[in-house]
Amino acid sequence: MGHIRFLATAATVWTVATAAFAEVPAVAADIxxxxxxxxxxxxxxxxxxLVVPPGASPHSxxxxxxxxxxxxxxxxxxxxxxxxxxxxxxxIATLASDAKVIALLDAEATQQLMVRETVQFGQGHDDDHGGGHDDGHDEEHGDDHHDGHDEEHHDAHHDDEHASGHDADHGTETAHADEHEHSHEAGSLDPHAWLMAENGSAWLQVIAEALAAVDPENxxxxxxxxxxxxxEIATAAAEIATKLDAVAGKPFVVFHDAYQYFETGFGIQAAGAISLSDASDPSPARIAxxxxxxxxxxxxxxxxxxQFNSGLVATVLDGTDAGTAIVDPLxxxxxxxxxxxxxxxxxxxxAIAGCY
Structure with a gap:
């Protein structure tokens, strides 16, 4: 293990006995x-x-x-x-080349959804992109993809692809904007998977197993x-479901399409999104x-x-009786x-339950 932290904790006698002098892995998380x-x-x-601090854009x-x-x-x-x-x-490829790197979106246990293609999210579109995402996950990625990403994250492909453009400053606030836009194109995988409680629960297990592998003492x-x-997640999810019962079947619009994992997990349905992506403003045609x-x-x-343009929300609300609330996926x-x-x-x- 290349970089080790030593931590003594007095949380409990058991923890002191097992972890006080243990070699604790150094761990980094993105968001x-x-x-x-x-x-x-x-x-x-x-x-x-934490690599991307609160308030910073994960995209830039x-x-x-x-x-x-x-x-x-x-x-x-x-x-x-x-x-x-x-x-x-x-x-990650250059600085963490000796680290074990786990992309949670690609973990086998992750339930995946595809980016929704239309402004209005209708029933027919849900049939294409809603349930059955486990099967789509297997077809899209396959077992070889999962193994390859975890075990060969720093392969020659990454070295060649990222050999340039990452100096000591590691880019600028606008770097890779086009690449981010591509990730939100129709037919691509929606990356906001943490907003499904089932994924959060599954990721806890993935994280625990990875930590246990490098730190068996703990x-x-x-x-x-x-x-x-x-x-704790199950308890929170049950409480959320009870609150959302009161607004079941009532359509709502989101600023950008980041919440379909939350919608799917709790059986609610957004009517549409003002913006496809949070990396650029929507076109006038989309606003209309x-x-x-x-x-x-x-x-x-x-x-x-x-963190986004409140004027766009005001434009959408103009002339309607709709209310508004602030929600933050991060x-x-x-x-x-x-x-x-x-x-x-x-x-x-x-935020959703209190918006009506």
């Missing part, structure tokens, strides 16, 4: 939802580093030296994958933490179409996001740490 899940598994042992963040150092020192890197943060693939604690975290959707479907709720205002993930799910559920 706050992943960081929260890793923190829950590592609770009582250590704390992962320019890493600070401390964040680059976290990758350089990492034994394990957990990230959603290049479909969410294509700019991060190069730094394996029992990782597994116990993962199981407890799964129970979503306005028509709001009027035709008598949409009562339009969900905005704190939980910028939440405290990072072991309890972050269930709180994030609850915040999304509260």
């Amino acid at each position: 706050t939802p992943v960081h929260g899940l890793v923190s829950r598994v590592m609770q009582g042992v250590g704390m992962p580093d 963040h320019s890493m600070r030296p401390s964040e680059a150092r976290a990758l350089d020192q990492a034994d394990l890197v957990f990230w959603v994958g290049p479909r969410l943060t294509p700019w991060l693939e190069g730094p 394996a029992p604690l990782y597994m116990r933490n993962a199981a407890e975290g799964q129970a 179409e979503i306005r028509a959707t709001v009027q035709e479907m008598k949409v009562r709720c339009v969900l905005s996001e704190p 939980g910028v205002k939440l405290e990072p740490g072991p309890q972050f993930y269930p709180q994030l799910l609850a915040s999304v559920g509260d």
Whole structure:
């Protein structure tokens, strides 16, 4: 193990006995939802580093030296994958070349959904992109893809593809914008998979197994933490489902199409999205179409996001009786740490339930 942290903790006598002098792996996570899940598994042992800080765009963040150092020192890197943060693939390949790298979106247990193609999300479109995503996952990626990504993440393909454009500053705020847009094209995989509670629960297990493999001395604690975290997610999901019962069947519009995993998990349906991607503004034609959707479907709720153009939401709302609420798929205002993930799910559920 290349880079080791030593941590003594007084959480419990059992933890002190098992972890006080144990070699604890250095771990990095890309975004706050992943960081929260890793923190829950590592609770009582250590704390992962966060590469993309709260409030920064996961699509175009320019890493600070401390964040680059976290990758350089990492034994394990957990990230959603290049479909969410294509700019991060190069730094991971160069800085974390000795680390075990796990793209959670490509984990075998992950339920996957494809990017929705139309402005209005109708029933026919759901038949193409809704349930049955496990089968689509197998067809799209296959077992060889999963094994190859985890075990051969730093192969020659990545070295060749990312040999340029990643200097000591690791890019600029606008780097790879076109690549991000490609990740949201019709027929591509929707990267916002953390917003499905079932995926969060599955990822806890993936994280625990990876940590146990590199740190077997603390394996029992990782597994116990993962199981407890799964129970916490289940409790939060049950509470969210109860709140959403009151708005079941009521159409709503989102700022950008980031919530279909949440919708699928809780059996609700957005009517459409103002923007396909959060990396660029929608066209006038798309604005006109979503306005028509709001009027035709008598949409009562339009969900905005704190970091994006509120004027676009006002344009869509103009002349309607629809209300609005702020929802954040990254939980910028939440405290990072072991309890972050269930709180994030609850915040999304509260925003939708309270919008009517």
